[in-house]
Amino acid sequence: MKKIVTTTLVVATLAFGTTFALASSHGNSHGSTHGNSHGSSHGTSHGATQKADKKASVQAEILGIAADGKSVDVDHAPIREFGWPAMQMSLELQNANVAKDIAVGDKVMLEIKQKSATEYVITKITKQ
Template sequence: MMKKRSLALVAIVSLIYTLPVFADDNMGNMNMSKMDMAMPAAQAAAKPASKMAHGIGVVKGIDAKQGMVTLDHEAIKELNWPPMNMDFKVASPKLLKGLKVGQKVAFELKSEGGMNALVTAIKPAK
């Protein structure tokens, strides 16, 4: 009797684990066999195009060792960014010379997509 129960239990567990193998794999009757899902190698390897943008902001912090500047900037239309407070890497530590916390500045960014941007120029705003 115990042997029959054990065999039944093993059969049920085996069935549970093998059922997905027999499941319908056509994605809910969606036929995707005619879709070309290949991506050209050049497109797959391509980086997002860099984009130059301009902004106005106030210096909130300077980290010369890390080559970073914290700016509380106005909206940046070229990048569709709202006003915000952000840390930016600078292209050269020389760009940080003469900057002071609280100073209003005009700056240029090289955007690599998303929120990744490099300050390429910065000077006191008029």
């Protein structure tokens, strides 16, 4: 009986350890949140292996502007350069002046720069 209990514990421990290791490696392969969320960290599921300093332009609608002027919520078209589908997300602004004359509801063209594998920043916003 003792042998059966010991064997069961060993098997259970190995199974749990393997599951935990798989879950950990799965989490690491996909990295951080889908958008810092989004906060400017879009998440590695769409761009972790991409080279930093990529740039893209995309049409979007402004959904919100952070009170501190550091980010905006947008609904953007697909961004092929980053491998992103169309989505709503929050993106960091390079500085508060980037959104100086922008209001919620504006249709705009965003210029986005990839700062690192998971960090993106809006460098320019032009009203359409």
